[in-house]
Amino acid sequence: MRTALANAPQAGGPLEPVLRLEGVHKIYGTGETRHVALDAVTVDFHPGNLAAVVGHSGSGKSTLLNIAGGLEQATSGTVTLAQHVLTKMGPAELTRTRASSVAYIFQEYNLIRTMTVLENVCLPLELSGMARKAARRQAAEALERTGVQGHARKFPDQLSGGEQQRVAIARAIADHRPLVLADEPTGALDSANGERVIALLREVANSGVACVIATHNPEVTAAADQVVRLQDGRIVAADTP
Numbered sequence: 015m016r017t018a019l020a021n022a023p024q025a026g027g028p029l030e031p032v033l034r035l036e037g038v039h040k041i042y043g044t045g046e047t048r049h050v051a052l053d054a055v056t057v058d059f060h061p062g063n064l065a066a067v068v069g070h071s072g073s074g075k076s077t078l079l080n081i082a083g084g085l086e087q088a089t090s091g092t093v094t095l096a097q098h099v100l101t102k103m104g105p106a107e108l109t110r111t112r113a114s115s116v117a118y119i120f121q122e123y124n125l126i127r128t129m130t131v132l133e134n135v136c137l138p139l140e141l142s143g144m145a146r147k148a149a150r151r152q153a154a155e156a157l158e159r160t161g162v163q164g165h166a167r168k169f170p171d172q173l174s175g176g177e178q179q180r181v182a183i184a185r186a187i188a189d190h191r192p193l194v195l196a197d198e199p200t201g202a203l204d205s206a207n208g209e210r211v212i213a214l215l216r217e218v219a220n221s222g223v224a225c226v227i228a229t230h231n232p233e234v235t236a237a238a239d240q241v242v243r244l245q246d247g248r249i250v251a252a253d254t255p
């Protein structure tokens with residue numbers, strides 16, 4: 015059953031999307047190397063929703079996520095994140111908005127090997143200005159939510175892949191950003207660990223976060239509220255929530 019939504023609608027009104035892409039194009043290269051990676055992509059992602067972005071290799075899934083999170087710029091079109099128009103921002107404002115609004119989970123976990131598990135989860139909290147003590151408390155809570163609190167003092171290399179991904183999820187949810195983008199989060203995991211990660215992401219979405227997952231894993235798609243299917247950079251099917 016769903017827990018209370020952080021961004022609950024007013025008296026039955028519609029939920030504002032956390033993320034809106036409108037007519038987004040992404041073109042790489044010019045002339046003979048010109049490639050249209052995203053072609054007129056228009057889609058909304060809502061709080062409390064788990065969305066799967068699916069499609070063949072090269073269909074544009076990672077490009078969509080990278081543009082959604084401000085890691086890459088759209089060639090044209092509008093991206094609105096937490097009511098901020100990313101596509102109109104200068105670099106400083108973009109960095110601030112990304113830091114307050116979006117967190118990432120990657121296939122390869124991207125933990126810092128020379129830092130302990132707790133330090134890895136504390137890092138984004140401290141970078142956003144939180145005092146060390148408060149950051150450690152909040153990081154410990156996030157590790158508890160993902161069931162890896164017992165590994166707090168270990169280094170990432172001392173953990174299994176599934177445990178490392180749960181630490182990466184803890185890092186992504188520790189400071190309660192409204193959008194979590196996950197690029198193939200189960201891609202490096204066996205099916206049991208993959209299922210655990212999917213269940214955790216489902217819980218994260220249920221807590222009111224918009225979770226958008228690029229994936230080839232049909233189990234992620236089965237757990238999703240919204241499925242966006244890309245083909246050659248175009249949305250060919252979208253089950254909207």
Ligand SMILES: Nc1ncnc2c1ncn2[C@@H]1O[C@H](COP(=O)(O)OP(=O)(O)OP(=O)(O)O)[C@@H](O)[C@H]1O
Nearest residue numbers: 042043049051069070071072073074075076077078
């Ligand atoms: N920096 C880049 N320069 C040129 N072309 C690129 C660049 N990044 C991606 N592409 C191309 O854009 C298309 C979409 O790539 P993208 O990585 O988004 O696909 P994907 O659906 O995530 O694939 P996969 O499932 O293999 O991860 C591909 O044809 C890719 O080769």
